Amino acid sequence: MMPSSSLPRFSVPAFPPLSPATTAALVSAGLDPGALIELVRRAVAEDLAVGPAEAVGPAEAVGPAEAVDVTSVATVPPGLRGRGAIVARAHGVVAGLPVAAAVFETVLSAQGLDIDITASDGDRVSPGDAVLTVAGPVRALLTAERTALNLLCHLSGVATATRHWVDAVDGTGVSVRDTRKTLPGLRALEKYAVRCGGGVNHRMSLADAALVKDNHVVAAGGVAAAFTAVRTRFPGLPVEVECDTPAQVAEAVTAGADLILCDNMTTGELRESVAIARPAGVKLEASGGLTLEVARSVAETGVDYLAVGALTHSAPALDLGLDLSLGLGSAPSTSDRVEGTA
Numbered sequence: 001m002m003p004s005s006s007l008p009r010f011s012v013p014a015f016p017p018l019s020p021a022t023t024a025a026l027v028s029a030g031l032d033p034g035a036l037i038e039l040v041r042r043a044v045a046e047d048l049a050v051g052p053a054e055a056v057g058p059a060e061a062v063g064p065a066e067a068v069d070v071t072s073v074a075t076v077p078p079g080l081r082g083r084g085a086i087v088a089r090a091h092g093v094v095a096g097l098p099v100a101a102a103v104f105e106t107v108l109s110a111q112g113l114d115i116d117i118t119a120s121d122g123d124r125v126s127p128g129d130a131v132l133t134v135a136g137p138v139r140a141l142l143t144a145e146r147t148a149l150n151l152l153c154h155l156s157g158v159a160t161a162t163r164h165w166v167d168a169v170d171g172t173g174v175s176v177r178d179t180r181k182t183l184p185g186l187r188a189l190e191k192y193a194v195r196c197g198g199g200v201n202h203r204m205s206l207a208d209a210a211l212v213k214d215n216h217v218v219a220a221g222g223v224a225a226a227f228t229a230v231r232t233r234f235p236g237l238p239v240e241v242e243c244d245t246p247a248q249v250a251e252a253v254t255a256g257a258d259l260i261l262c263d264n265m266t267t268g269e270l271r272e273s274v275a276i277a278r279p280a281g282v283k284l285e286a287s288g289g290l291t292l293e294v295a296r297s298v299a300e301t302g303v304d305y306l307a308v309g310a311l312t313h314s315a316p317a318l319d320l321g322l323d324l325s326l327g328l329g330s331a332p333s334t335s336d337r338v339e340g341t342a
Helices: 020-028 033-047 070-075 097-108 138-168 187-196 214-220 223-233 246-255 267-280 292-299
Strands: 081-088 114-117 130-137 175-177 210-212 239-243 259-263 283-287 305-307 320-326
Touching (some): 033 097, 070 138, 097 114, 097 130, 097 138, 130 138, 210 214, 246 259, 246 267, 259 267
Parallel strands (some): 175 305, 210 239, 259 283
Antiparallel strands (some): 081 130
16 A cells, blocks of 8 residues: 555445445545545446346345346356456456455455455556455356446556656656646546656646636736735645746746646756756746656756656556456466456
8 A cells, every 4th residue: 555644534334335444444545435435336347237127135235126237147146156256367456456355345245255465556467466466256246347347447557557657757856746637527537547657747627726727818818917916815735836938937936836747847947946946945847748768858957847648637447357267266377367458
């Protein structure tokens, strides 16, 4: 689990359908267990939204007389139990293991469920590495599988993409930061995945920090006027100001900005901006059109941060799959495993 002393605290629901270990892991990751449970329920309901209603056993039910996974109900005997291993199919960085555990616990309930997380969020994984095993009723395992993998593969993809950027600027002293370009409803999870990949988070919302962008500058009548308006109205908040030129950087520094976002500047303009801001102790963040190929040259200009929206809005999923074996013995071997369902 990725530690952070500055993560928010959440009130745990009075009757969470999660084990104490999973609840504690989520909270220590800065994730709200109650919000995650609601997300999982919505995701599973999306899979079971249309179809015949059928009452199933309590250890296999998502709810009484709900629509069911028709393929699993038709092909899997109701009492059959098994063990699944979530295995990496590609090289990458894993993130979201307690999230996947929460999916299985929410769908299967605690009855007869056994989960073993065999890796840690932030670990580099290789093809064949098992990161989590889960034992329980096979029908329910297969019902929960896609939701667990959708979240785990996506979050691991974000962590993997972040790690590529962090590795690209290693040794420069520059931090890689995310943006608010996240999937609606998944921001806390995606920003957690960025942390697992070695990146750092920008603001979580429009309320915890101010970012004066070009449209705010236009509305306020200038960089200094926009900064002053925010500082006056919300004196306790950090204020970052977006600048397009070194001249604007000088204006923002004079106004008293805490942090300056240098948008779409050349490396020469970034060096000039650093020369202006550094003596005043103002930090700079480079943004706009950044790619892995230019990441190091941009970092070497002396900026403090790289703002990379692609960490969340364009990260490909890391390929992980669930391999199922029948019975509750050891993890599946290549001879008896059954590939996970789509």
